[in-house]
Amino acid sequence: MLLLLFATTVIGATAVIKGDELATLRGAPLNTEPEPPAMSKTINNDIIPKRSYPMQPPVIPHKIDNYQVDLNANKCMSCHARSRVEETQARMISVTHYMDRDGNFLAELSPRRYFCEQCHVVQTDAKPLVATTFTDLDTLLSETE
Ligand code: HEC
Ligand code: HEC
Structure with a gap:
């Protein structure tokens, strides 16, 4: 049975x-x-977009084609390191990138933040595949007032 x-x-x-x-x-x-479909284009307009929430890793507003990030070199740091920003006018990686997991400040970029593209990504002009109902916190706050 x-x-x-x-x-x-x-x-x-x-x-x-x-x-x-x-x-x-x-x-x-x-x-x-x-x-x-045709490959979508990477947005390369150098305009820093609004962050969706304060803790969001900012998206990358420029192309990163062939930027080497491996054991031997970190191309991102050649512009975004503390010592490089005066020359490049890029934003310095924030202080969290110098902290270890216990919150201690290190003299150099923390290994946990070495592989930038784990968190920071370029955007493309692709149409969203699915709709989103994400609501900005500012909108939510103004609705409760
Ligand atoms: C040649 C210099 C240069 C290199 C190399 C470079 N950047 Fe940038 N980056 C800039 C500049 C300048 C800006 C400011 C906006 C602009 O001009 O595109 C910027 C903006 C950004 C932002 C936006 C910051 C914010 O506050 O919103 C992020 C994130 C970023 N870059 C990440 C990266 C990552 C990750 C890499 C490596 C894959 C990288 N960048 C490599 C120069 C560089
Ligand atoms: C584990 C995730 C993670 C990794 C890896 C990481 N970041 Fe970030 N990054 C963040 C977050 C989250 C923020 C926004 C909050 C903050 O500043 O901590 C940020 C902020 C930034 C900013 C804006 C700083 C500011 O003061 O507005 C820049 C520029 C940046 N990151 C560059 C980099 C570069 C270059 C690397 C690689 C060397 C990198 N990040 C690796 C998560 C990450």
Whole structure:
């Protein structure tokens, strides 16, 4: 009896999943190969956009193509390091980037902040794939007043 129940469940499940009926972000059924959309362009306008919330890592408003960040070199720091910003007019990495996990200040960039692109990303002109209901805190605050 149990075996029979199991068998019908499995058959039932496979019957539902049909590739050509699935709604996907690819915009085409799974068993077809749609024309890939053109690559979107990296935003490179040097304009610093509003942050969505105070703790947000700022997004990168410039291209970072071929910027080396590995064991041997950190290209980002050649402009964003404390000693470099006068010449480059980039913003200095903030003080949190010099802190270890216990909150002690280090003389140099903390290893936890070495790989910048873990947190900072470029933006592209791509259309959002899904809608968002994100509401800025300022809007929420003004609604409660
Ligand atoms: C050639 C110098 C240079 C290099 C290299 C560089 N940046 Fe920048 N960056 C700037 C300047 C200048 C700005 C100010 C806005 C602008 O001009 O694009 C900036 C802006 C930013 C901002 C926005 C800061 C804010 O307060 O909103 C972030 C984040 C950033 N860069 C991250 C990076 C990362 C990560 C890398 C390495 C992958 C990098 N940058 C490499 C010069 C540089
Ligand atoms: C683990 C995440 C993380 C990593 C890795 C990281 N950052 Fe940040 N960064 C942040 C956050 C969060 C902020 C905003 C809050 C703050 O200042 O701590 C920030 C702020 C900044 C700012 C703006 C500073 C200011 O005073 O407005 C710059 C520029 C920046 N980061 C550059 C870099 C560069 C260059 C690297 C790599 C050497 C890097 N960050 C690595 C999370 C990170």
